[in-house]
Amino acid sequence: PKVMEAMEAICFHGLDKVLAATPDFPQEQVSPDAALTTTPLRPRFAACSAHARAVDEPALSSSLRGGFSPTDVAQSLQTPAGEALAQARRTSEGSAPIAVIGGGVSGVFAALALRSLGYGNITVIESAQRLGGKAGSFDHGGFSFPIGAVSTPFALREASFTGAQILEKPLRFATSAFAHSRTKLQILDANNLLPRRLQGGTPRRFHASELSHGATESWKEAFSGTGPPHRFYPHHVDFASKPELASAARPRVLGEEAWGRADSSWPLIYVSAHGYGVARAADAPPNYYWQRFAQKSTNAAKLPSLGPRGPALRGFDTTRHLERLLEQSGVAVLRSTRVASVLRSTGGVAITTAAGGAPLAFDKLVVATDLKAARSFLDTSAEEADLFSRVRHLNYHTLASHIEIPWVKPASVYYLGGHQGERDAVDAGAATGGCPTILFRPYAASNLTITWAYGGASLAPGTMEACLRRTVSSLGGRFGGVLLQQEWPDYFPHLASSDLASQVPRRLDALQGRKRTYYVGEIFNLPLVSECVDWARYLIKRHFRDVRPPPSARGASAPTIMRRQLKVASLRRGRGRWREGAAASGGAARKPAGAGGARRRYSATELMRQQLEALVS
Secondary structure, eight states: OHHHHHHHHHHHTTOSOOOEEOSSOTTOEEOTTSOGGGSTTOOOOOOOOOOOOOSOHHHHHHHHHHOOOHHHHHHHHTSHHHHHHHHHHHHHHHHSOEEEEOOBHHHHHHHHHHHHTTOOOEEEEOSSSSSBGGGOEEEETTEEEESSOOSOOTTOSSSOOOHHHHHHSHHHHHHHHHHSOOSOEEEEEEEEEEOSSOBTTBOEEOOGGGGSSTHHHHHHHHHOSSSOGGGGSGGGOOTTTOHHHHSBOOHHHHOHHHHOOTTTOHHHHHHHHTTSOOTTBTTOOBHHHHHHHHHHHHHTTOOTTTOOEEEEEEOSOHHHHHHHHHHHHTOEEEOSOOEEEEEEETTEEEEEETTOSSOEEESEEEEOSOHHHHTTTBOOOHHHHHHHTTOEEEEEEEEEEEEEOTTOOTTEEEEEGGGSOOSOBSSHHHHHTTOOSEEEOOOTTOOEEEEEEEOOTTSOTTHHHHHHHHHHHHTTOEEEEEEEEEEEEEEEEEOOHHHHHTTHHHHHHTTTTGGGEEEOSGGGSOSSHHHHHHHHHHHHHHHSOOOSOOGGGSOOOHHHHHHHHHHHHHHHHHHHHHHHHHHHTTSOOOOOTTSSTTOOOOOHHHHHHHHHHHHHO
């Protein structure tokens, strides 16, 4: 990469020709017109015009006589002129406008990842008024409520922290918990199972045997228990050598001895209740996705005395939290802006909105919307249209209702064991009868309760509310009506078994970077907030270089300034003690070492200026 950066910097500033020799073939020269696949270096050559040569001429001349030597090229960048060229190229690249279509979790964290690498001209385009997408929130009665995802570790630098990880890595968790968010931190209690027939009117805990089924060993065998996080990504999985992962996730395939019963086993309930498919429905997703969810559910169930616990959750003001992150990072946001068309060319990307007007010009594009929906505005090629059309979804609904159940505790998640789909059906909605799979009351001061349920064309209008009313009554509560119902027709994007077997994930990943376009979202990893964040960071770091100035040019870091402040404070305390001692002894006290002399004194104004410079850099 360093040699490629050097070659690109030279070419960027106007040499008329670039010739390079690969390490394996010193005498073989690669011209700018050569196919990229002929060299393992895979450089991005560009046409160079005849301009003044601003690199070190002796190094360049010797390189051209015997073919480019990677050492010579790297040395040419180490000259003052070469360093200036590299910095000019980073500055130019970092100021190029980049569009992110989609203001959900994937789009927001893709923009934040770009900002962390030094890209300063980023615009997020969101069709809705609020940010967050499926993980957004809404306000009612002075409280914020989740409209989609609940267990959302938004502000943690790393991905989701489970209850086990909190105990295993307490310092790392505490640092992330208190340093990167202002919202309230909670750990949801997910160990409440409501059986088909309640005993004593209260839920029971998951039994220890139901927390240690073969699902744990199953996902470890499929992906290995340790390794880098990207080993889980579908484009890294060889489904040809692991056909069991591409097979349909049905009970006769998985076996109850591995996953337990759908109405009582924690891994299966984690899958079905959260909208990731029902085992006995014809639209059950492939086994690969359930193995990934088993990994998450069993990680969250490692505390034997407490049972499953949810990941770290920071309140429910998701939308405002995402808005604060973008505002603090200097990312522009266009809300309520629907994209009508996108035209991509070698010169850039032109985006036309539904409001009309002149197209918006960008250098690169990040698509953070559902791929099937992107066909409505993206100038897709035949291959892109074919791949995007293969994405499948499940129909899922969020209902916010006024419910009073005396024994329901706030911040606890209740899973309804009898509504997890125990009968064969055409889809998940028919298998569950449109009944609620989860019941969640966020606040003690408000009876607004959030429930989730599968939908589908097979359900008649009003089915969900009717079943919810019956369920509340059977739990000994009172139902006060539905305040809000949100349908998610594009919930849980996934691929069919045949598409996994034919390595469609690798074909999708091969689209990254083509036509100046990059893709983030659930389909590339897993429909979980933490996994969307992970993929966005992974993709940006993988395809975008760091264009920030070298560390020496960024000014003093915040830790450096803090050390200076401590040193200054120590010196001032030393001077004060010396003066007190001198006054007490008539001026005979000895001045402590380091309390004066040639050391620089930092005034309060100077320290403040340095702090501001560190924040800006």
